[in-house]
Amino acid sequence: MTTQAILDDIYATILSRKGGDPEASHTARLFHRGRAKIAQKVGEEAVETVIEAMAGTPEKLASESADLLYHLLVLWADAGVAPADVYAILAARQGTSGIEEKKSRKPA
Ligand SMILES: N=c1c2ncn([C@@H]3O[C@H](COP(=O)(O)OP(=O)(O)OP(=O)(O)O)[C@@H](O)[C@H]3O)c2ncn1[C@@H]1O[C@H](COP(=O)(O)O)[C@@H](O)[C@H]1O
Known part of the structure; x- marks a missing residue:
């Protein structure tokens, strides 16, 4: 399953x-x-x-990232x-370029 398919499924x-x-849910x-x-x-x-990124392990960072993505998906749905x-x-x-993208967001 691709990452996109997993996110779409959730x-x-x-x-x-x-x-x-x-x-129940x-x-x-x-x-x-x-x-x-x-x-x-x-x-x-x-x-x-962020705390796991700064002071934790890659495994804990991955786990917290999954919690973050799930709750972000719930926020999008709402x-x-x-x-x-x-x-x-x-x-x-x-x-x-990320720099160009940032410039394009600034008001003229
Ligand atoms: N990916 C997740 C997922 N990630 C984390 N969590 C839950 O998010 C909660 C986070 O813990 P917290 O202590 O912060 O939450 P809480 O107990 O509500 O605490 P407070 O809000 O009261 O502070 C835990 O209960 C986790 O089980 C998730 N719950 C559901 N999903 C997905 O959503 C699907 C549907 O889940 P249900 O809606 O429960 O059937 C599941 O099959 C999963 O695919």
């Missing part, structure tokens, strides 16, 4: 949990608690990822962003 599962039983519980809580979880997982929307942006940036 995203489909996440969408299927909308309106589900918060007692962690994802349904997150949707039930609302976007502010989901966003908070993304922030917490991002901090934990906010109406599909993985394909993000893939399209990443694909459009491929082959361009």
Whole structure:
């Protein structure tokens, strides 16, 4: 399975949990608690990822990164962003310089 297929598969599962039983599904519980809580979880997982990058092991960093990606997918699902929307942006940036991309974001 490709990385894209794995993310798409998890995203489909996440969408299927909308309106589900918060007692039976962690994802349904997150949707039930609302976007502010989901966003908070993304922030917490991002901090934990950074901590593992600075003071942990590659294995712990990979594990925290998986938690971060999962919670980010839940945030996208709640906010109406599909993985394909993000893939399209990443694909459009491929082959361009990061410096040029940064300049193009600045207001004229
Ligand atoms: N990838 C994940 C995944 N990664 C992490 N987690 C859960 O995220 C939680 C993070 O732990 P925390 O202690 O931070 O969460 P918490 O207990 O809610 O803590 P608070 O929010 O109360 O602070 C754990 O319960 C993990 O099991 C995940 N839960 C689900 N998935 C995917 O989502 C699919 C659907 O899961 P369910 O919605 O639970 O059926 C699964 O098949 C997986 O593919």
